[in-house]
Each structure stands twice: as structure tokens, then as C-alpha cells.
Amino acid sequence: MGERLSIEGLRYARAVTETGSFSAAARTHGVTQPALSNGIAKLEASLGEKLFDRSPRGVALTKFGDTMLPRIEQALRALDDVHAEAARWKAPVPETIRLGVSPLINPKIVASAYRAVCDEPGEDARKQLVLREANMSELRGALEDGDLDIIVVPSVEPMPRYEHRIIDSEPLVLVETRPGAGRARVEDLAGKQLILMPDTCGLTAFTRSLIREHDLSITAYPGEAGTYRVLEEWSQLGLASAMLPKSKLAAADTTYREILDTDGSVLEIFYETIWSPHSPIANQLVHLAGRLVEHNS
Structure with missing residues (x-):
């Protein structure tokens, strides 16, 4: 355990704990999953023990990880506090x-x-x-x-x-004219046509990142919805499928399906x-x- 600990690795570990998924944590940091996994592997090598166990059921902290994560969180808070306190000395506090x-x-x-x-x-x-x-x-x-x-x-x-x-965080839901039974799996998106919005609010960026990460064969509907309500209404008309955060569903009677990520967890933004x-x-x-x-x- 002689190597210097990577602050980036510490932040990656915290993100995995907060999201419950390596893929979701990678998306939150804007890096590929292999890059995040490599950062955590280097951190585990520096610490001398594994922090996480990965299985088809998802990600779980090891006993060592359960002991270390509160200390990692404490260390990151202390680092943030050093920056904050130094900045506080430099300027008056606005109201x-x-x-x-x-x-x-x-x-x-x-x-x-x-x-x-x-x-x-x-x-x-x-x-x-x-x-x-x-x-x-x-x-x-x-x-x-x-x-x-x-x-x-x-x-x-x-x-x-x-x-x-x-x-x-909140679940992403799939809205379609004829939704299937039960939850959808992320691989079920392959072959679908999705209605997208202008790439301004972050939803389209998230969707495109998901498509790249899972190498999904998805086409974009040639039109473009300007609001979440329109996105929902067009998908119910049968123009194409739509994927949006659950809180953005406008109609109480809209039929939707939650989506499961490859590790079995609910896909969230x-x-x-x-x-x-x-x-x-x-x-x-x-x-x-x-x-x-x-x-x-």
C-alpha cells in the first residue's frame, strides 16, 4: 500500500456506491466504464483489498469496502473543505x-x-x-x-x-403505443426508433451515451419533439418510442415500462x-x- 491514492479513484468509488452501478457511475463522470473500472482497480491495488464485488445481480460493497467507504467520503469532504476554506479567505461572502x-x-x-x-x-x-x-x-x-x-x-x-x-436520481421509462409486459431490458431497445429532443437539456446526450455504451442499433425519428409532453404524446400516437425520466410524464394514464440495465438494476438518470x-x-x-x-x- 505504498502508492499514492488517486483522488479520481476515490471519487469513482464514491460514485459507484451512490449509483449502485459501474456503468451508471461512469456516465455521471463522463468517462467510459473501462476507464472507471481501471481507476477503481488501481485504487484497490493501492489499498490492498477489493472494495466491490460484481455479480449478475449488481454491485455490492465487500466487507473491506463497507469499512473504507465512510473514510473515503470523509477524505473527499475534507479535500472539498480545504478548497472551500481557502476560497472563503479570498473574497467577501455575497448574500x-x-x-x-x-x-x-x-x-x-x-x-x-x-x-x-x-x-x-x-x-x-x-x-x-x-x-x-x-x-x-x-x-x-x-x-x-x-x-x-x-x-x-x-x-x-x-x-x-x-x-x-x-x-x-430517477428511473428512465419507455413509452410506446403497444408496450410489452413487465420491465424492458436495455438490450430490448435495439432495433427501435426513438423520438429525441434538441440536445440542450441533457436527455438526448444521456440517450446517445447509453446507445454508444451498449452498442445498440437504434435509429432516431426524423422529426424532433420540443417538449417532454410532445415527446410523450407522439410516442402514444405510434410515431416511434420515447424514453424520458419518470417525473416528466404528463398524463396520469400513460402506460410505460421501466428499463433494466445490463446488471439487472433499474436504469436511472x-x-x-x-x-x-x-x-x-x-x-x-x-x-x-x-x-x-x-x-x-
């Missing part, structure tokens, strides 16, 4: 937190963010949450330019040198907070991300 959200984000997460900021006791009770909804590229650009403090987006693209924290470790309010953003995890667990 607002500027939060950007993708249209794909479940409204309950926005409500949780409001409570986490505005219902905070003590000095932070004066804080105001300033919300901005925009597409993924606009949110990332605003974060890089300093116009936003933190963003909540689907975990579909990496942002190197920024802090990431998974805060919630993960949402994350992203912020700069050098933000003058980085410590508050770390705290906000933690509160969102608590509110949505």
Missing part, C-alpha cells in the same frame, strides 16, 4: 446563491434547494436563492464566467477542475451539482450539495 437548473431537473430538487438556502437557521437565514433555468451549454458557460455559483444538471458531461456531487472549488462561497456550496442529498434521499 445570494445563484443556482442554474436544466429543464430536465425534477421540480422537487428545486424546491429542496429553496428550503436548503432560505430555511437555513442562523446567519445564512438572510440568504436569497436566485434561480435560472437554461440549457446545458448556457448553464456551463455561466458557471465558467462566474455568472452562476452552482448548477444542477443531468450527469452526462464532465467538467474538469470543477467539483461534482450526485444529489438524486442521475442529477448532480457542479461548482467551482475556488468560488468565494465554496464552503456554502459544499454544504448546499450535502443538504440536497439529505432532502432527496
Whole structure:
């Protein structure tokens, strides 16, 4: 155990624990599954024991992993705190937190963010949450330019040198005119035609990543839906199939199927907070991300 521990490997291990899947964890970090698996293998080699057991039923912590993961989480929090405290010394703390959200984000997460900021006791009770909804590229650009403090987006693209924290997830569902019986498997998507949306909110990026990861033969419907409601309605008309987060289903009587990943777990889309470790309010953003995890667990 003489090798230096990789911070990247530690973050990969935390992501696998949070998502329950190597493939889902890889998607949240915007890397391939082999790259994530290799990072965790190197971490396990440095530690001298395996952290995870993988089987057709999914991923489970080993006894060693169960002991180490709380320490890994503690170490990552300490690293985040070092960045946050250093940033706090550099600039005065503003009285607002500027939060950007993708249209794909479940409204309950926005409500949780409001409570986490505005219902905070003590000095932070004066804080105001300033919300901005925009597409993924606009949110990332605003974060890089300093116009936003933190963003909540689907975990579909990496942002190197920024802090990431998974805060919630929800199942992806398949909507079709004549849905089959029971849950669909991800390999059942092969040969289907899918209605897609403009690649702005993160859903299409997630879908294309899933297709590449599993080497699925899927074609895109030649048209393009502008809203989640239209996506759902068109699929029910029989134009093609649609895949979207369960919270975006508009009609209560819509028939849908959950989708199982290759490891047998329910296919989910993960949402994350992203912020700069050098933000003058980085410590508050770390705290906000933690509160969102608590509110949505």
C-alpha cells in the first residue's frame, strides 16, 4: 500500500456506491466504464483489498469496502473543505446563491434547494436563492464566467477542475403505443426508433451515451419533439418510442415500462451539482450539495 491514492479513484468509488452501478457511475463522470473500472482497480491495488464485488445481480460493497467507504467520503469532504476554506479567505461572502437548473431537473430538487438556502437557521437565514433555468451549454458557460455559483444538471458531461456531487436520481421509462409486459431490458431497445429532443437539456446526450455504451442499433425519428409532453404524446400516437425520466410524464394514464440495465438494476438518470472549488462561497456550496442529498434521499 505504498502508492499514492488517486483522488479520481476515490471519487469513482464514491460514485459507484451512490449509483449502485459501474456503468451508471461512469456516465455521471463522463468517462467510459473501462476507464472507471481501471481507476477503481488501481485504487484497490493501492489499498490492498477489493472494495466491490460484481455479480449478475449488481454491485455490492465487500466487507473491506463497507469499512473504507465512510473514510473515503470523509477524505473527499475534507479535500472539498480545504478548497472551500481557502476560497472563503479570498473574497467577501455575497448574500445570494445563484443556482442554474436544466429543464430536465425534477421540480422537487428545486424546491429542496429553496428550503436548503432560505430555511437555513442562523446567519445564512438572510440568504436569497436566485434561480435560472437554461440549457446545458448556457448553464456551463455561466458557471465558467462566474455568472452562476452552482448548477444542477443531468450527469452526462464532465467538467474538469470543477467539483461534482450526485444529489438524486430517477428511473428512465419507455413509452410506446403497444408496450410489452413487465420491465424492458436495455438490450430490448435495439432495433427501435426513438423520438429525441434538441440536445440542450441533457436527455438526448444521456440517450446517445447509453446507445454508444451498449452498442445498440437504434435509429432516431426524423422529426424532433420540443417538449417532454410532445415527446410523450407522439410516442402514444405510434410515431416511434420515447424514453424520458419518470417525473416528466404528463398524463396520469400513460402506460410505460421501466428499463433494466445490463446488471439487472433499474436504469436511472442521475442529477448532480457542479461548482467551482475556488468560488468565494465554496464552503456554502459544499454544504448546499450535502443538504440536497439529505432532502432527496
